[in-house]
Amino acid sequence: MSTNNLIELHQVTKRFPVGDGEFTALSDINLSFSKGEFAGLIGPSGSGKTTLLNLIGALDDSTEGEIKINGKNIANNSDEASALLRNEHIGFIFQSYNLLPVYTIYENVEFPLILQKIPKEDRKIMVLQALEWVGLKDIANKKPSQISGGQAQRVAIARSIVKKPEIILADEPTANLDSENAYKIMDILKNLNEELGITFLFSSHDSKVIKYLKRVISLEDGKIINDEVK
Amino acid sequence: MIQDLLLNFKLAYKNIISAGLRTWLTITTLAFAFLLILFFNSLYTGWEYQGVKDQIDWEFADGQIIYKEFDKNDPFTIESGHHQMIKNENIAPVLIRQGNLYPQGRMLPIAIKGIPANQSIVKLPTHLFHESKEEFPVIIGEAMATNNHLKKGDKILLRWKDKNGTFDAKQITIVGIFHTNVPTIDMGQIWMDIDLLWKMTGLEKEASYHIVKGNYNHELKSQWRFESQQDLLKDFISMVEMKKGSSAFLYIILMFIALIAIFDSQVFSVFKRQKEIGTYIALGFTKKRVTLLLTIEGAMYAILATIIGSLISIPLISWLGVEGVTLSSKEQSQQMGITIGEKLYPMLTSKLLFSSIFWIILLSTIVSYLPVRKIAKMNTVDALKGKK
Structure with missing residues (x-):
C-alpha cells in the first residue's frame, strides 16, 4: 500500500454477533483511497458497504485488520480520539439527513464549527459560504421541519463541508430523494469534489449516484468483487 | 473544558426549551415544589425566630x-x-x-x-x-x-x-x-x-x-442549677424541627412527581432521540459528552425551575414576611402551650434558599443521569438509524 494514501484498509474484517453465532459483514478487505477521489461502494443490501463506511468513519470498530487515515491507524482509537477524528477530518451525509431538529438550518451547519471552537465571526463567514455552495442561504433561519427532503439533504451537505474535511462519507445520500433532487445533490457534491479537493466516498446502489462516480468498488457478501476506475 | 461545558449548557437549554409543553409541565411542577419547600420552611424558620425571640424577651432572658x-x-x-x-x-x-x-x-x-x-x-x-x-x-x-x-x-x-x-x-x-x-x-x-x-x-x-x-457568673451552691438560654429553648426548637419534618410530606410528594417527570423525559430522550444522539456522535461528540449533555438537560429542568421558583417565591415570601400569615388556630395553639403569634412572619434565609436549590438540582441531576447512562453502551450506527 502506498503511504501517500488518505485512507488505507488492510485485511479488515467485521463480524457481528447474531444469536449464539456470528455474521461476517466484511471479510479481509484491502482498499486504499487517495486525496480527492470520488469513489463509491456499490452492492446489494447486506453486502457490507455501509458497514465499511462506518468503519472508515470511526463510527464502529473493526473486528480485525487495520484502518489508517492519513497514515494513522484508527482501529484502537479511544472514544475521544475517534470523536476528534470525526469532528476534524470526516464529514457525514446520511440517507435520512440526520439534522438536529431543534436547531435552525444555520445552527445545524454551524454545529461542527462550534465543536472546533472556531470564533463566532469566522463561523458566520464559513456557514454562509457553505449554505451558498448548496444554494440555501435564503432559508438559513428555518427549522429542519420546515424544509423539503431535498433541501434537508443539501443542509446535511453544507454541514459536512463547512469544516472543509478531508473526507466526506455519504451513505445512500439520494435514497430518499426524487430524481431531480438526486441529480441536484450529485451535481453539488461533484462540484465540491472538484473545487475543494475533498475525498468523497459513497455507499449506494442508486444508478444516478453510480453515474457520477470516478471509481466504483463492488461488494458482495462482505467481499470486494470489483474495483473499477472510470 | 469550561468552554465545552458552557456549550453543553447552551445546547441543553436549547433542547429542553424546544421540547415545548412537556418541558414547561415538568418545570412548573418542580417550581411549585420548590416554592412550597421555601414557603413552609421559611414559615417554620420565621416561627422559630419569632418564638425564640419572644421566649427570650418574655420568659428566659439569658x-x-x-x-x-x-x-x-x-x-x-x-x-x-x-x-x-x-x-x-x-x-x-x-x-x-x-x-x-x-x-x-x-x-x-x-x-x-x-x-x-x-x-x-x-x-x-x-x-x-x-x-x-x-x-x-x-x-x-x-x-x-x-x-x-x-x-x-x-x-x-x-x-x-x-x-x-x-x-x-x-x-x-x-x-x-x-x-x-x-x-x-x-x-x-x-x-x-x-x-x-x-x-x-x-x-x-x-x-x-x-x-x-x-453573662451571669454562675458559681452556684448545690441547691441551684443553671439552665442556659439554649437549654431552655431546646424543647421549643425541637418541636419546630419536628413540625418541619412532618410538613415535609407534601413537598416530598411534589418533588417525587417532578423527579418522576424528569426521569420520564430522560427515558423518552434515550429511546426517542437515538438518531439525534447518533448525530451528535457523528459530528464529534464522545458518548461521555452526549451522556453529560442529556444529564445537563435533566438538571436544566431543575435550574430553570429554581430560577422561576426563586423569582416568584423570594418577593412573595419577603412580602409575607412583612405582612405576616394569619393563623386561624391561635387559641388552640395557646391551649397546647405552643409559643406562636397571631401571625407568622416567614423568614427566607439565604441558607434555606441555597440549600433548597442545591438539593433540588442535585436530586434532579442524579435522576437525569440514571436513564442516560445507557448511552455509553449504545451502538452508534444503530443510534444514527434511530433503531430502538
Whole structure:
C-alpha cells in the first residue's frame, strides 16, 4: 500500500454477533483511497458497504485488520480520539439527513464549527459560504421541519463541508430523494469534489449516484468483487 | 473544558426549551415544589425566630437559675420547690405558689407568680405594680383574660396557702393585661410583686427560680442549677424541627412527581432521540459528552425551575414576611402551650434558599443521569438509524 494514501484498509474484517453465532459483514478487505477521489461502494443490501463506511468513519470498530487515515491507524482509537477524528477530518451525509431538529438550518451547519471552537465571526463567514455552495442561504433561519427532503439533504451537505474535511462519507445520500433532487445533490457534491479537493466516498446502489462516480468498488457478501476506475 | 461545558449548557437549554409543553409541565411542577419547600420552611424558620425571640424577651432572658427541687413541668414540686434567693443585681427572682381565683363565682386553680416590680430583665410590665394604688395589684396575660372573661380593673377573690399551710384570701385587682405570644407566662397564672407574695405567704426572700440577665457568673451552691438560654429553648426548637419534618410530606410528594417527570423525559430522550444522539456522535461528540449533555438537560429542568421558583417565591415570601400569615388556630395553639403569634412572619434565609436549590438540582441531576447512562453502551450506527 502506498503511504501517500488518505485512507488505507488492510485485511479488515467485521463480524457481528447474531444469536449464539456470528455474521461476517466484511471479510479481509484491502482498499486504499487517495486525496480527492470520488469513489463509491456499490452492492446489494447486506453486502457490507455501509458497514465499511462506518468503519472508515470511526463510527464502529473493526473486528480485525487495520484502518489508517492519513497514515494513522484508527482501529484502537479511544472514544475521544475517534470523536476528534470525526469532528476534524470526516464529514457525514446520511440517507435520512440526520439534522438536529431543534436547531435552525444555520445552527445545524454551524454545529461542527462550534465543536472546533472556531470564533463566532469566522463561523458566520464559513456557514454562509457553505449554505451558498448548496444554494440555501435564503432559508438559513428555518427549522429542519420546515424544509423539503431535498433541501434537508443539501443542509446535511453544507454541514459536512463547512469544516472543509478531508473526507466526506455519504451513505445512500439520494435514497430518499426524487430524481431531480438526486441529480441536484450529485451535481453539488461533484462540484465540491472538484473545487475543494475533498475525498468523497459513497455507499449506494442508486444508478444516478453510480453515474457520477470516478471509481466504483463492488461488494458482495462482505467481499470486494470489483474495483473499477472510470 | 469550561468552554465545552458552557456549550453543553447552551445546547441543553436549547433542547429542553424546544421540547415545548412537556418541558414547561415538568418545570412548573418542580417550581411549585420548590416554592412550597421555601414557603413552609421559611414559615417554620420565621416561627422559630419569632418564638425564640419572644421566649427570650418574655420568659428566659439569658438563662434561669432554678431550685433543684423545682420542676416547671411538675406542679407537685411547686409547694416545696423554693429556696432562699440569690442576691445579684443581674438576676430577678421568681416565686411560684398555687392558689385559686374565684371569678364570677367560679373556682379557677392558678399559679401565683411573684417577680420584682422593678425588674427590666423580661418584658412583663411589672412597673404596673408600683404605679397602681390598689392593695393587691396583679397583671395577667391576654389569653388568661380572654379565656376566663377577665378584664383590667376586675377585683377577684384570691385564695392561697401560706408557708404554714394556712389558707388565706384577699381581693386582688387586675391592673394590667399584657399581650404576649408565650403561653407559659400567660395561661392559668397571675403575676404580682414578689415583695407582696413574700408577705402573703411568709416565704421571705424565697424563690423558685431566677431569671438571669447577661453573662451571669454562675458559681452556684448545690441547691441551684443553671439552665442556659439554649437549654431552655431546646424543647421549643425541637418541636419546630419536628413540625418541619412532618410538613415535609407534601413537598416530598411534589418533588417525587417532578423527579418522576424528569426521569420520564430522560427515558423518552434515550429511546426517542437515538438518531439525534447518533448525530451528535457523528459530528464529534464522545458518548461521555452526549451522556453529560442529556444529564445537563435533566438538571436544566431543575435550574430553570429554581430560577422561576426563586423569582416568584423570594418577593412573595419577603412580602409575607412583612405582612405576616394569619393563623386561624391561635387559641388552640395557646391551649397546647405552643409559643406562636397571631401571625407568622416567614423568614427566607439565604441558607434555606441555597440549600433548597442545591438539593433540588442535585436530586434532579442524579435522576437525569440514571436513564442516560445507557448511552455509553449504545451502538452508534444503530443510534444514527434511530433503531430502538
